[in-house]
Amino acid sequence: MLSLRLAANSRLRLASAVLLGLLQRLPALRVVAGAAEAVFESPIASVLKVVGTSLAALGAVDSMAGATSYVLSTGSPGHPSPYTVTEGSQIEAVAFTLMWDPPNDDAPESWSIAGTIPPGLKFGTASAGFLTAPGEVDTAYPFLEGVPNAAGTYTMTLTAWEYTGAGTAANNPSSSNFTYTVVVASGTSTPTPTPTPTPTPTPTPTPTSSGSGAGFPEFTTQPFSVNVAGGTVALVAVASNSPKYQWLQNGSPIAGGQNSTLYLTNAAAGYYACVATNAYGQTTSDVASVTVHPTQDPGRLINISCRATVGTGASELIAGFVVGGAGTTGQQPLLVRASGPALNNFDVAGYLPDPVLTLNSATAVVATNAGWGGAPAIVKAAAQVGAFAWTSPTSADSALVETLPEGAYTAQIAGQSGDTGVALAEVYDDTPAGTYTPAKPRIVNISARVDVGTSSDILIAGFVIGGTTAKTVLVRASGPALAAFGVTGTLPDPQLQLYSGTTLLEGNFGWGGSPEISTAATTVGAFAWTVPTSEDSAVVVTLPPGSYTAQVAGDSGDSGVALVEVYEVP
Numbered sequence: 042m043l044s045l046r047l048a049a050n051s052r053l054r055l056a057s058a059v060l061l062g063l064l065q066r067l068p069a070l071r072v073v074a075g076a077a078e079a080v081f082e083s084p085i086a087s088v089l090k091v092v093g094t095s096l097a098a099l100g101a102v103d104s105m106a107g108a109t110s111y112v113l114s115t116g117s118p119g120h121p122s123p124y125t126v127t128e129g130s131q132i133e134a135v136a137f138t139l140m141w142d143p144p145n146d147d148a149p150e151s152w153s154i155a156g157t158i159p160p161g162l163k164f165g166t167a168s169a170g171f172l173t174a175p176g177e178v179d180t181a182y183p184f185l186e187g188v189p190n191a192a193g194t195y196t197m198t199l200t201a202w203e204y205t206g207a208g209t210a211a212n213n214p215s216s217s218n219f220t221y222t223v224v225v226a227s228g229t230s231t232p233t234p235t236p237t238p239t240p241t242p243t244p245t246p247t248p249t250s251s252g253s254g255a256g257f258p259e260f261t262t263q264p265f266s267v268n269v270a271g272g273t274v275a276l277v278a279v280a281s282n283s284p285k286y287q288w289l290q291n292g293s294p295i296a297g298g299q300n301s302t303l304y305l306t307n308a309a310a311g312y313y314a315c316v317a318t319n320a321y322g323q324t325t326s327d328v329a330s331v332t333v334h335p336t337q338d339p340g341r342l343i344n345i346s347c348r349a350t351v352g353t354g355a356s357e358l359i360a361g362f363v364v365g366g367a368g369t370t371g372q373q374p375l376l377v378r379a380s381g382p383a384l385n386n387f388d389v390a391g392y393l394p395d396p397v398l399t400l401n402s403a404t405a406v407v408a409t410n411a412g413w414g415g416a417p418a419i420v421k422a423a424a425q426v427g428a429f430a431w432t433s434p435t436s437a438d439s440a441l442v443e444t445l446p447e448g449a450y451t452a453q454i455a456g457q458s459g460d461t462g463v464a465l466a467e468v469y470d471d472t473p474a475g476t477y478t479p480a481k482p483r484i485v486n487i488s489a490r491v492d493v494g495t496s497s498d499i500l501i502a503g504f505v506i507g508g509t510t511a512k513t514v515l516v517r518a519s520g521p522a523l524a525a526f527g528v529t530g531t532l533p534d535p536q537l538q539l540y541s542g543t544t545l546l547e548g549n550f551g552w553g554g555s556p557e558i559s560t561a562a563t564t565v566g567a568f569a570w571t572v573p574t575s576e577d578s579a580v581v582v583t584l585p586p587g588s589y590t591a592q593v594a595g596d597s598g599d600s601g602v603a604l605v606e607v608y609e610v611p
Contacts (some may be wrong), residue, residue, distance in 0.1 A: 079375040107468035223424030258284035258317035264329035266510035270339035278326040284317035304557040340512030343470040344505040358454040363486040365447040373482040374471040376422040378440040393462030428467040470547035500593040502605040513610040517579040537578035565608040
């Protein structure tokens with residue numbers, strides 16, 4: 042029996058019938074990301090238009106500019122001004138941070154630098170690019186590093202803002218001057234550098250005589266900065282060429298931080314970097330800052346959407362989710378929709394003309410609907426969560442607005458007359474804006490069982506993180522592990538890739554017995570993977586608010602049954 046953690050001192054255990062329903066009844070279920078809140082542009086319309094033609098576009102969502110104002114930080118943990126360094130000394134990954142108002146809002150998306158960068162230094166990140174002269178870098182947390190090679194006094198003006206799109210004005214710019222004095226090593230001036238938080242060791246190659254072609258470690262996945270409310274933080278840095286890893290916090294090695302994922306059970310603010318080392322030398326990852334801002338509006342799962350061809354019997358569409366959370370009490374308002382005829386507006390052929398929506402708890406039917414009838418409560422909830430509008434009150438599309446206690450639920454869709462066709466299932470957190478608190482229940486887990494195909498028929502599991510801070514999630518793709526539940530025809534080699542829009546954030550093929558994955562799975566109550574060498578795949582990572590897709594495909598281009606799960610990690 043699977044279990045899912047819902048409170049600090051108790052667990053809600055899924056009834057075996059519900060579990061087997063997810064494992065055995067779901068056919069070719071494809072999950073695509075939906076809209077989060079009114080401030081997000083709903084991606085459903087574009088998703089429905091591009092299904093089968095552009096996998097990378099699924100889940101993309103554009104944030105509208107808000108009313109944040111930024112103030113550059115000139116003190117700890119930022120970079121002080123003026124700053125004096127010695128010519129020829131290593132300036133190692135000095136990160137620039139800022140404060141923003143209101144607190145806990147999004148970090149800036151772009152920085153520019155004017156004036157003069159001290160010769161030998163560079164400003165930016167490895168992923169966004171570096172500047173050695175005035176210009177712009179599109180990144181949230183840039184840093185300055187290098188070896189100053191010319192004595193003198195240099196003044197730089199840094200400006201941070203929200204990027205609102207090409208051809209539009211910068212939103213809420215904030216700027217500040219930073220002065221550097223570079224002194225010669227033999228001079229009388231006494232350098233007074235601030236201790237650097239995240240050193241970037243200079244690679245020291247040790248080439249072998251064989252010239253076999255194995256070079257320095259190269260980071261294929263970089264850690265990124267996050268603002269969290271507390272709890273677990275997982276930073277990921279993956280390098281090629283068989284490296285050993287060592288994570289650093291504020292320049293110092295972290296005990297036990299020798300894996301590609303740094304798993305911190307209690308978030309600690311600071312600057313983090315990972316050093317990858319092999320026989321040829323070492324390379325340091327981007328610097329990631331972790332800031333901790335407790336808030337009443339923390340990051341959390343707020344939406345899932347599922348599109349599939351609905352059949353009959355065992356081939357009905359079922360999406361599973363769990364409501365709960367550690368230390369929560371009360372009930373959660375949700376909007377659950379089953380679109381059939383409404384898909385015609387998006388040129389979806391073969392839609393299900395009469396979807397019947399049934400919401401089940403672990404033990405009983407909660408509610409059912411066959412034709413929404415233009416209900417005002419449904420219209421209001423859809424507008425509040427940013428769902429695409431249903432324009433015909435007399436359509437046979439179905440929906441429910443329910444307030445649910447903690448528990449496991451399934452949204453089941455079937456044709457009213459026993460017919461078949463394409464339908465879209467959506468589950469939204471309908472908590473009114475500005476009213477959520479950490480004591481209220483939330484969506485803590487989503488899961489779906491899918492017949493994974495190839496090309497446009499791979500599995501795409503979409504989810505949205507709302508709130509104002511980042512959230513740690515465990516995403517798993519089970520194939521071989523399903524054999525323990527009697528599932529046949531499983532996908533033998535599920536490869537998992539996590540995307541933000543079209544950007545690949547992280548990938549995994551074969552979890553390798555990762556202690557970080559095991560710890561996260563135990564924490565959330567996921568069923569155990571008992572074979573470290575299995576080709577089941579998983580990632581645990583801390584993600585900022587936004588829309589994400591987990592894509593699952595056979596590593597060798599094969600097909601089979603897989604189970605995708607997304608858990609919040611407290």
